[in-house]
Amino acid sequence: MLGKRKRVVLTIKDKLDIIKKLEEGNSFKKLSVVYGIGESTVRDIKKNKERIINYANNSDPTSGVSKRKSMKSSTYEELDRVMIEWFNKQKTDGIPVSGTICAKQARFFFDALGMEGDFNASSGWLTRFKQRHGIPKAAGKGTKLKGDETAASEFCGNFQEFVDRENLLPEQIYGADQTGLFWKCLPSRTLAFDTDLSTTEYRSSRERIIIMCCANATGLHKLNLCVVGKAKRPRAFKGTDPSNLPVTYFSQKGAWIEQPVFRQWFEKCFVPQVQKHLKSRGLREKAVLLLDFPPAHPSEELLSSDDGRIIVKYLPPNVTSLIQPMSQGVLTTVKRYYRAGLLQKYMDEGIDPKMFWKNLTVLDAIYEVSRAWNMIKSSTITRAWKKLFPGNEEHSGMNIDEGAILAANLATVLQNTEDYEHVDIENIDQWFDSQSNDSSCQVLTDSEPAEVQAKAAEQKPSLKTRKAELSSEKHISHKAALEWTENLLDYLEQQDDMLLSDKLVLRRLRTIIRRKQKIQNKSHS
Numbered sequence: 267m268l269g270k271r272k273r274v275v276l277t278i279k280d281k282l283d284i285i286k287k288l289e290e291g292n293s294f295k296k297l298s299v300v301y302g303i304g305e306s307t308v309r310d311i312k313k314n315k316e317r318i319i320n321y322a323n324n325s326d327p328t329s330g331v332s333k334r335k336s337m338k339s340s341t342y343e344e345l346d347r348v349m350i351e352w353f354n355k356q357k358t359d360g361i362p363v364s365g366t367i368c369a370k371q372a373r374f375f376f377d378a379l380g381m382e383g384d385f386n387a388s389s390g391w392l393t394r395f396k397q398r399h400g401i402p403k404a405a406g407k408g409t410k411l412k413g414d415e416t417a418a419s420e421f422c423g424n425f426q427e428f429v430d431r432e433n434l435l436p437e438q439i440y441g442a443d444q445t446g447l448f449w450k451c452l453p454s455r456t457l458a459f460d461t462d463l464s465t466t467e468y469r470s471s472r473e474r475i476i477i478m479c480c481a482n483a484t485g486l487h488k489l490n491l492c493v494v495g496k497a498k499r500p501r502a503f504k505g506t507d508p509s510n511l512p513v514t515y516f517s518q519k520g521a522w523i524e525q526p527v528f529r530q531w532f533e534k535c536f537v538p539q540v541q542k543h544l545k546s547r548g549l550r551e552k553a554v555l556l557l558d559f560p561p562a563h564p565s566e567e568l569l570s571s572d573d574g575r576i577i578v579k580y581l582p583p584n585v586t587s588l589i590q591p592m593s594q595g596v597l598t599t600v601k602r603y604y605r606a607g608l609l610q611k612y613m614d615e616g617i618d619p620k621m622f623w624k625n626l627t628v629l630d631a632i633y634e635v636s637r638a639w640n641m642i643k644s645s646t647i648t649r650a651w652k653k654l655f656p657g658n659e660e661h662s663g664m665n666i667d668e669g670a671i672l673a674a675n676l677a678t679v680l681q682n683t684e685d686y687e688h689v690d691i692e693n694i695d696q697w698f699d700s701q702s703n704d705s706s707c708q709v710l711t712d713s714e715p716a717e718v719q720a721k722a723a724e725q726k727p728s729l730k731t732r733k734a735e736l737s738s739e740k741h742i743s744h745k746a747a748l749e750w751t752e753n754l755l756d757y758l759e760q761q762d763d764m765l766l767s768d769k770l771v772l773r774r775l776r777t778i779i780r781r782k783q784k785i786q787n788k789s790h791s
Contacts, residue, residue, distance in 0.1 A: 274302045276311075281318050284311050316525075342385060344520065348375050350399050351522055355586070365392050414584040421582050422589060422654055428554075428579070429655075436648075436655060437487070438544065438553040440536075442480035443592035444492075444523050447601065448473055449631035450623055475628065476523055477635055479592055479600060480536065480555075483651040485644030487543045490514050491636055492531055494523055495628065502627035506759035512636040529569070532578075537571045554579055556654075558590050594650035596642065603638035616781045625780075633773065744783035751776045 276284075284297055294308045301308075311318070349372055356363045369387035372395075376385045395401075429439065450473040478492035491513040498517040499508075508515050514535050516527045523531075532555075541551045552575040569578040586593050611634070612622050755772055758764045 276301065276303065276307075278318065281311050284308060285315050285318065288312055320525075342376070342381060342383070345372065345375055345381060345385075346395070346398070347520060347522060349395065353399075353401070365389070368392060368395075414582070415588065417582045418585040418588040418653075421585065425556075425579070425654055426656075432552070432554070434552070434554065435549065436483035436651070437547060437549060439483045439556070439651075439655070440480060440487075440489075440540065440553060441483070441556045441591035441651070442478055442536075443558050443590060443597060444476050444478040444494075445597045445601070446522075447475050447477050447604065447631075447635065449475055449604075449628065449635070450626060475631070477600070477639075478523060478531075479597060479639060481596075481647050482543075482553075483591070483648065483655050485642075485647030487540075488639065488642070488647070489536065489539050491639045492516070492523075492535070493632055493635070494518060494527060497628075500628050502629035505756040506629065507762060510759060510762050510764070511632060513632055515632070532569050537576050540576060541571075551575055553577075556581065556591065558586055558593075589653045591647070591650040591654065594653075596647055596650050599642060599646060600635070600638050603641045604635045607634045607638060611777060614777045614781060616784045630773075633770070637770070744779055744786060748776065748779045748783065751779060 280301065284301065287297060288294075288308075288311075294305045297308050298305045349368075352371060352375070353363060353368070369392055372387040372391070373385070376387075476494040478494070479488075480492070481488040493513045494516045496517060496519060514531065516523075516531065518524055518527050536555065540553050544551045544553065555569075555576070555578045557578055557580050566578050566580060570576060581590060608626075615622060751772065755769070755776065758769050758772065
């Protein structure tokens, strides 16, 4: 009688090897014999293939995570995904991360994501978080972590060889990267916009969207901005056809763009837009898309056009801060333009901050961030490729920092505005570069207590009242004009043949009417 088989616990690396061998055609039976496990275990590994690969990809490859034998998930999985993304970003940017900072950031994300439960960022939580992601002990003690310069240099050389071998022009080389945007980020103490709002009353669970910027190395072809939110159809989209938006909108529950969404964007948006652009330029419909690591995307083999002429390449780990084109100032400048536009909109409307943020919707934010992306100069994008594409920046003109000029211009405007004369460039820079969890930025939402909503409902004018506002002398009140403008905006959003410029003009008109209404209310008080 055969003895009982000894229990074997496979490491993550073993499981990855089995997946690879299954893809090469090895049978379940053969692999069960080689690894000393049951055939059912091999089948389970195949069944969980995506989960295992994702876990390995999203862990620090230098930390020995492959030696781990389990993939126990966190109680708060979404928080865990956001935290490891944040940690990897700090690491690649060379920013020290201590255990205290990590715990503080976790508590912020827990509140910012609107999560429920009794979460405690204790030392025990920190230990388990580091174990789950294979983070070495030294990485949590504030040691400055730098990008892998050797890997970056090696990749740049290999990439240049690839470009030469494939005979690709800068026009055919694209880069894409994503970032989170807290679209209701209000400047508080930095710019003296203190609204004294209770953080328990205003939460930011719905006020974070993901934006992904994609452009070629010349900066002459910027694809429509990709925006990902949690709601499939936000309330602000009522009456709006998503296909008429100035961006490509997707929805998902996760904190960062997930595989199904990215693959859909690649196949339905990226490939057709690139093919159309290259055809219009008289170039071969052949291109490569450069993506960051760790990728929350399918493997390179799964991402290609039907004819295999448009493909992707992934950067190696820990080089984002060094050579990822969109991380060389492009995403940062987009956020600066967005915040500057938001502040200008607030000043134009001339209403109190609480009312401004209450009126602001995700649809407004989408139009504003689309405008911000359109404002990015091609020279800014070209310079971002200089390490991967030496010599290309020679054609980008003067070396001008868009973000610095924007801060200077905004500071000048504010210094000539009543109540904001004290604001200087340093204040503006602090707000531009702030994360939404620091003292210079306050995040609000549309949610308000039931009694506030009830009061607003009571104040809503009846149809009879609105008709009475139109006298025989054809005097139109600001309230009526604002209501008509809102209706006309809703109408335009439903049409598929309206120009973006037409919609922006009407939005600007709405801002002017709101300002006039504010002035009138002040004069009557």
